[in-house]
Amino acid sequence: MSVLVYTENWDGSFKKLSCELISFAVKLAEEMQTDVAALSIGNVEAEELEKLGQYGVKRILTAQNGELSQFDPQTYAKAITQVADKEQASLIVMADNNTGKALAPRLSVRMKAAVASGVSHMPDTLSPFVIKTKTFSGNAFAVTELPTDVKILTIAQNSFDLKKNPAEVTVEDAGIDTSGLRPKAAVKEVEKQTDKLLLTDAEIVVSAGRGMKTPENWGPIEELASLLNGATACSRPVSDEGWRPHEEHTGQTGKIIAPNVYFAIGISGATQHLAGVSGSKYIIAINNDKEAPIFDAAQYGIVGDASRILPRLVDALKKAKSA
Amino acid sequence: MNILVCISHVPDTTTKIKFAENNTRLDTTGIQWVINPWDELSLTRALELKEKSGSGVQKVSVAHVGPSSAEPTIRKALAIGADDAYRVDVEALDSYQVAAQLAEIVKAGSFDMILCGIESSDYNGSNVGGMLAEFLDYVSVSGISHLDIEGGEILVTRELDGGREKLVVPSPFVGIVQKGIAKEPRIAAMRGIMMARKKPVHLVDATEAGPLTRVKEFEPPQPRPACKFVDPENPEQLVELLQNEAKVI
Ligand SMILES: Cc1cc2nc3c(=O)[nH]c(=O)nc-3n(C[C@H](O)[C@H](O)[C@H](O)COP(=O)(O)OP(=O)(O)OC[C@H]3O[C@@H](n4cnc5c(N)ncnc54)[C@H](O)[C@@H]3O)c2cc1C
Ligand SMILES: Nc1ncnc2c1ncn2[C@@H]1O[C@H](COP(=O)(O)O)[C@@H](O)[C@H]1O
Numbered sequence: 001m002s003v004l005v006y007t008e009n010w011d012g013s014f015k016k017l018s019c020e021l022i023s024f025a026v027k028l029a030e031e032m033q034t035d036v037a038a039l040s041i042g043n044v045e046a047e048e049l050e051k052l053g054q055y056g057v058k059r060i061l062t063a064q065n066g067e068l069s070q071f072d073p074q075t076y077a078k079a080i081t082q083v084a085d086k087e088q089a090s091l092i093v094m095a096d097n098n099t100g101k102a103l104a105p106r107l108s109v110r111m112k113a114a115v116a117s118g119v120s121h122m123p124d125t126l127s128p129f130v131i132k133t134k135t136f137s138g139n140a141f142a143v144t145e146l147p148t149d150v151k152i153l154t155i156a157q158n159s160f161d162l163k164k165n166p167a168e169v170t171v172e173d174a175g176i177d178t179s180g181l182r183p184k185a186a187v188k189e190v191e192k193q194t195d196k197l198l199l200t201d202a203e204i205v206v207s208a209g210r211g212m213k214t215p216e217n218w219g220p221i222e223e224l225a226s227l228l229n230g231a232t233a234c235s236r237p238v239s240d241e242g243w244r245p246h247e248e249h250t251g252q253t254g255k256i257i258a259p260n261v262y263f264a265i266g267i268s269g270a271t272q273h274l275a276g277v278s279g280s281k282y283i284i285a286i287n288n289d290k291e292a293p294i295f296d297a298a299q300y301g302i303v304g305d306a307s308r309i310l311p312r313l314v315d316a317l318k319k320a321k322s323a
Numbered sequence: 324m325n326i327l328v329c330i331s332h333v334p335d336t337t338t339k340i341k342f343a344e345n346n347t348r349l350d351t352t353g354i355q356w357v358i359n360p361w362d363e364l365s366l367t368r369a370l371e372l373k374e375k376s377g378s379g380v381q382k383v384s385v386a387h388v389g390p391s392s393a394e395p396t397i398r399k400a401l402a403i404g405a406d407d408a409y410r411v412d413v414e415a416l417d418s419y420q421v422a423a424q425l426a427e428i429v430k431a432g433s434f435d436m437i438l439c440g441i442e443s444s445d446y447n448g449s450n451v452g453g454m455l456a457e458f459l460d461y462v463s464v465s466g467i468s469h470l471d472i473e474g475g476e477i478l479v480t481r482e483l484d485g486g487r488e489k490l491v492v493p494s495p496f497v498g499i500v501q502k503g504i505a506k507e508p509r510i511a512a513m514r515g516i517m518m519a520r521k522k523p524v525h526l527v528d529a530t531e532a533g534p535l536t537r538v539k540e541f542e543p544p545q546p547r548p549a550c551k552f553v554d555p556e557n558p559e560q561l562v563e564l565l566q567n568e569a570k571v572i
Contacts, residue, residue: 010485073453073463098484101441101463102499108419114416114535117394117448135443139340141542148535184462184493188478194484201482204572220566228572246503250338251446253360253502261571271336274536275444278544282569285550295550300564304555317557320566 003029003036004079004089007100009044009053011198015158015201017095018057024160025093026056027295032091032126037061039083039174039287041068041076049171054100056165061087061174068176071099072183077106077177081082085110089150096154104154113150118155120279122323137252137275144158154290156279158258197231199248204261207250207277211266212307217241220310222266233257235267242314252277266306269294286310324472325382326369327434328405329425329451331415331443332389340380342477346540347548358396361440363403363508365500368470370404370509378472384434386422387429388415389468394524401509401519410520413529422454423532429459434492436477441466441501452499462496468503 005025007018022038029036037059038052049060061083061098068079080103084092090106094100096118107224118134129151132141138319199205206225212218218232225232231250239249249255252272258279265286267273274297277283286297286306295301334340335355343350358366366385379458384402386409397408402414409432411424429437439452456463468487469480479498481488492498511519553561565572 047556061534070342073461073465074456098466098482101449102453102463102490105418105422105450106451106457106463108453108535109422112535115448116536117450132542133448135445136334136340137336138544140342141544142538143540143542145537145539146535147537175564185464185490185496187488187490189489190411190486191488192483198485212472261565261569273394282565282571283547284565299548299549299569300549300553300561301550302553302555302558303563309555310556312558313561317572319559320562322572 001032001034001090002084002087003032003034003059003091004084004087005036005113006037006092006094006100006103007040008095009040009042009048012042013048014044014051016162017097017201018052019162020157020160021093021095021107021155022052022055022057023163023165026121026154026165027163028091034071034090035059037087039080041061041079042117046171050169053167053169054164056166056167056171060169060171061316063174063176065176066176067178067181070183070187072103072185073106075181075183076103077110078181079178080107081110082149082176083174087240088311092150092152094152095153096156100154104152111150112148113152114146114148115154116144116146117154118156119153120156134154137271138278140206158203158257158281175179176304187275197229199231199233199250199255201259202231202259204228205233205257205259206263206265206269206281207233208265209235209267210237211268212238213314218244219312223314224263224310224317227321229312230259230261234275254312264298265310268292269297324435325384325433326372326380326436326438327429327432328362328366328383328400329437329439329455330366330385330387330396330400331359331440331445331451331567332356332387332393332509333359333443333445336444342541346542349418349541352379356393357394357406359440359443360401360444360508364505365438365440366400366403366405367505367507369499372470372472375472379475380472384408384432386425386428387411388413388421390414397524398519399511401522401524402515403509404515406522409527411527412526416537417534418448418450418454419536420532420534422458423530425451426453426458427530429455429499430526433452437461437495437497439443439499443497452497459495459497462492463499464490464492464496465499467500470498470500470504497513506558511541524563
């Protein structure tokens with residue numbers, strides 16, 4: 001019995017999300033009175049691996065096999081299963097992001113392990129293992145029992161606080177037998193966004209909707225985002241109209257994000273929009289209609305014309321930052 | 324080349340979600356059921372490919388796991404343009420059970436491409452496509468925002484956290500689709516609705532594969548505290564609240 005955390009790296013470095021996974025797993029393993037190991041696939045420098053140790057993991061298993069240099073859910077599921085079996089893992093933890101969503105279901109079938117997706121709470125009970133999962137686009141939780149010997153959890157971003165808990169780490173080779181593990185799909189082209197803060201990574205997101213009237217009015221939205229080290233986002237009609245790039249569209253049919261702070265400016269707060277952002281810790285709404293449904297989801301709100309309020313907000317922030 | 328599109332049928336997102344029997348079941352009264360938006364888009368793209376000359380797509384089928392109450396959803400898919408449908412006559416209990424049932428349809432048929440949505444807006448949670456691929460030991464690509472067939476090659480674009488990748492995939496494979504796969508879902512025309520009546524819906528018996536999870540009850544999320552309003556003449560106060568009360572900036 002042990003807990004295995006799959007920590008993904010991005011070009012050799014870990015994101016905050018990987019550290020959240022470790023914090024979560026260390027806490028859970030403590031309750032289960034068992035050990036945690038992290039699995040890292042790909043080339044990561046020792047110094048970067050030790051970062052994970054800051055959050056309490058003592059063993060890190062690494063796999064730098066060439067066959068695994070291309071992310072392929074089919075081969076990765078086989079590789080991770082080998083490690084989980086060897087470790088006798090009873091719990092496998094990964095992120096509820098593109099990678100985790102691609103891997104967890106394959107692992108589930110391979111290991112006959114029940115999955116809880118989008119976990120944002122500690123389990124209700126350990127035996128039987130009962131945990132809340134997000135359902136109906138964030139409109140409810142399903143209190144779900146995972147009765148299988150091995151269980152898989154995918155963890156929603158920004159749900160668990162980082163907890164410093166420095167430990168001495170040992171790094172071992174995961175010992176994966178890669179014979180026969182060759183991806184069958186061939187990558188032809190890769191396009192990476194490296195310069196820009198990703199919407200899915202941002203702690204603060206400044207999002208705007210049709211209430212902005214024209215794409216020329218986005219200046220203060222971008223300024224606000226850059227003052228707050230945040231990312232910009234938008235509602236669907238805004239990206240449909242081509243006012244903003246498609247990557248920025250949040251909601252049921254766009255990106256699902258859970259930042260610390262989500263500014264919704266000139267956004268009505270339709271259920272399909274909220275489905276993508278209801279996991280945000282704080283929602284701040286600026287809208288000239290005091291009946292707009294966005295105010296039901298918001299903690300802070302201003303009823304008024306965004307074109308008048310934004311410049312003053314930008315000024316106030318600049319002042320606060322220089323103070 | 325034959326394409327199978329897996330469709331789930333979900334409450335329209337604007338319907339209010341309520342629960343019955345001590346929050347153990349979804350209260351289905353008054354729910355407007357629709358094809359899961361992703362599946363509608365996958366079906367649209369599959370039909371576009373069938374119409375594209377030289378794509379080699381001969382047939383587009385749809386599959387659903389669920390009781391007869393989903394018949395209208397299946398007929399709608401046929402009216403939009405699918406050639407035939409499969410329905411496994413069993414209540415869908417979790418993604419593992421659904422994927423196990425779908426795997427039997429795939430094994431008994433001859434499909435080169437199987438499409439699933441990235442997420443159904445009910446309770447399964449982005450799992451069916453990947454599970455189906457593993458049951459079949461097929462290649463899976465998730466997060467597909469573009470799908471094409473050119474010169475006999477299947478080309479997909481996969482969205483990554485921070486970028487995208489273009490891949491050539493072998494067939495058979497399972498594609499898990501997201502935003503971008505088609506612009507607007509196709510709607511059924513009168514002619515399609517008439518033709519749908521004559522198209523076959525193959526009824527499939529369930530295998531014994533059961534669920535791996537059990538939902539004990541549903542819990543509405545904690546209500547958020549009421550919104551605190553800031554005077555529009557004094558937006559500076561918002562900065563002050565975010566700094567000193569919420570402590571988030
Ligand atoms: C199947 C389906 C899926 C969908 N998926 C998504 C999705 O993923 N994401 C998404 O966003 N939408 C989605 N939608 C669309 C959704 O229903 C709404 O239509 C959309 O979110 C509305 O965008 P909006 O709030 O920007 O625009 P509007 O609804 O037009 O709202 C504009 C708001 O701006 C306010 N306003 C106007 N002028 C000002 C001003 N000067 N200052 C301040 N406020 C002002 C108005 O009071 C209003 O509340 C989906 C719809 C369907 C049917
Ligand atoms: N009952 C079902 N019958 C057929 N396909 C389904 C069913 N449930 C889910 N799917 C497919 O799996 C995708 C992802 O659903 P889920 O894993 O439930 O989030 C959906 O978009 C469908 O393509």
